[in-house]
Amino acid sequence: MKPQLQLDKQLCFALYAASRAMTQAYQPLLAPLGLTYPQYLAMLVLWEQDDISVKQLGERLHLDSGTLTPLLKRLENAGLLQRQRSSEDERSVVIRLTLAGKTLEEQAAAIPATLLCRFGDVGSDHSAQLRDTLHQLTRLLQGGTLP
Structure with missing residues (x-):
């Protein structure tokens, strides 16, 4: 076997393993809040800057709308945010935290x-x-x- 192809020598694998371990470390901390790790990341952005577009949120999280939309639907169903079309640009969807979403920040x-x-x-x-x-x-x- 070529040494450069050994798994443990790959930066990509070290990052992948660390990312999975980090996500797993967060799970027991987020469970009482009813959040998954990706949902927590979205909430972090919204606690920092409420009333933003889905596009802006996607840019901050490096996620496309196809990945973000189901995540936002679950957060909306949980009563943590509201999504609505922008009155200025109907193509744009704006996200706003609900009172429950804002209150969750204290718990987090x-x-x-x-x-x-x-x-x-x-x-x-x-x-x-x-x-x-x-x-x-x-x-x-x-x-x-x-x-």
């Missing part, structure tokens, strides 16, 4: 710190550095350049 506030505690000695400095490196990698893979 401790999740990042709780998860960070699992990192132990790695701490927030290393976590921030790793996050920044991954953002740079994402930009490079999407054809961008480093800042």
Whole structure:
């Protein structure tokens, strides 16, 4: 076997495995809120900037509308947000948090710190550095350049 084809030497596999592990680590923290990990990510964007279009949300999450629409339907059915056509552009759908969606933010506030505690000695400095490196990698893979 060629060494460059060994699974454990692949950056793509390390990222894939880390992503799956991160999603699994969030599951018990999100279950009491009734959210899946992708739904949590959408709610993070909406807590940061309510009243945005589906297109804007998709851009922030790097998701297409085909993936985003079923996720948003489930959040709407759960009473956390409302979707409606924009009065300015009928082609655009605007997302607004409901009171229940806004209230859920308080319940979710401790999740990042709780998860960070699992990192132990790695701490927030290393976590921030790793996050920044991954953002740079994402930009490079999407054809961008480093800042």
